Amino acid sequence: MTVARPTWLDELVGQVETTPAHYYSSFLPPDHGAGRRAGVLVLVGPRDEDPGDHDILLTERAHGMRTHAGQVAFPGGSVDPEDRDVIDAALREAHEEVGLDRTSVDVLATLPELYMPHRDFGITPVVGWWRDPHPLTAGDPREVASVLRAPVSELVDPANRFTVTHPNGYRGPAFEVDGLLVWGFTAGIIAKLLDLAGLAEPWDDSRHEELPERMWR
Template sequence: MTPARPQWLDTLVDRLGTTPAHYYSRFLPPQEGAGRRAGVLVLVGPRDGDGTDHEILLTERAHGMRSHAGQVAFPGGSVDPGDRDVVDAALREAHEEVGLDRTSVEVLATVPELYMPHRDFGVTPVVGWWREPHPLTAGDPREVASVLRAPVSELVDPANRFTVTHPNGYRGPAFEVDGLLVWGFTAGILSKLLDLAGLAEPWDVSRLEELPEQMWR
């Protein structure tokens, strides 16, 4: 039996259609377009049999990577020449990274393309429903350290939310899930989507924590 989508996910999809790109980030792609494009998968799935909790798929990047080592991110990556579009890229990368069967995913919507100016990257989050959950495992250990199926109940718990600060002056929303820090682009998107879905609870934005030095790069 295919699990039913939660009402809040339908609410989120409806609101995505009317929410402008600048709601998510002040960095938008230049008129001539980003130098590179990527798609990341925001996959929501059932966590229990009674539908009271759900989960969002995340990955912990390998600790030996040259950039963003050990950081938590959505599965996804650059659009390759063989990809039809950013949705295709997100699904392909999720399969390569954690073994996700693309036929188990119902693609629901996309967030407007956002921009990472320091990398000249245009990134499109792809929101999907995991209608046929199955076991996942990290693919190449040189890229993915672990698979994280983050409970939505933990993501919205105010005790797990705070503002992270970086020596370069950056500050933004962050989460602690299963002992891992979620920050940066991933945390920013999660925070905005939880707000749009009507799930977010009031949390202490004045609670500041410094970003660990090993995550500066």
């Protein structure tokens, strides 16, 4: 069943179009461009049990992976030679990772390309509306442990927001959703988009929690 998208999402898209790249991150691609490029899908959809609420599609990475094991992330990945662009890469990867039908998605906007200097990686978040939701399943278990549709109502709940810290000095936004920790690049983008959408609620920014050791890699 096709569902109309919420007005706050249209307002968010309008904000994205006029918001400079440095709002999202202090790390931007060098003038000569990133060595590798990727697209990740920030997919907003209606909640099955409450269409008045909405969720964001996330994946939990397999716990046996060499890097970022068990980390929660947006579906997406590197641009392959057969991909037309970062949007095509994000939709293709979402299909491979969770079985998303790309024809069920309305792509609304792309954020500026952001940069991971330690990997020479440029990442473009692609904002989409899940117009025609359908069941999803984790793909290759060596890559995806589970599929998570994180309720926006839980993401904006002050009780689920805090700052995560790492012994190396890193500090960044974090969320707890359905027993999972969302942090790093993914949490940073979610936090910025909630602010732009006017959905964020005041939360205790003095609440700091150390990143679990299993996630240091």
